[in-house]
Amino acid sequence: MITRTHERASFWNQGMRAAPIVIGLAITAMTTQALVAQQNATHQLPLSAENIHWGFYDASLEPVVTIRSGDSVYFENLLARGLQRLRLAGISEDRFLPSMLNVEEEETVRVGSHPLNGPVYIENAEAGDVLEVRLV
Structure with missing residues (x-):
């Protein structure tokens, strides 16, 4: 049981560390599309x-x-x-x-x-x- 809790926590922590990267990439893609449209x-x-x-x-x-x-x-x-x-x-x-x-x-x-x-x-x-x- 402790192992599973640890695995869940580890998975959650890894996902939370990747979230800023994913959000950053999404914002960059949207900004790039907006700049191209404005140009x-x-x-x-x-x-x-x-x-x-x-x-x-x-x-x-x-x-x-x-x-x-x-x-x-x-x-x-x-x-x-x-x-x-x-x-x-x-x-x-x-x-x-x-x-x-x-x-x-x-x-x-x-x-x-x-x-x-x-x-x-x-x-x-x-x-x-x-x-x-x-x-x-």
Whole structure:
């Protein structure tokens, strides 16, 4: 009987000595997850003449925004052919956003019909890396 009590006490003491380690590891894991979530930033890329170029992707253009892996970017875009397509579809101009009208007024050089927003530079990205894109 004394042996069993001693074994139980020994087991309990060993468990109590390990408890701070287990709790410390759990807190570290939760803190790390919270820090990673806090580090991911959200960027807005508004529709403007400074952010739009027309027709094709051009690697010589300077990035209009720089992000890190895990960041989100919300793009405000314009349809191919700009407002011309909306006008042809019979959309009333009073429904156009001011940013759409500003891009149409300011942007004069068009090589092609597709307005492209960007480019976006991703820090530490290398050739062959996979880019996750979600259209919402």
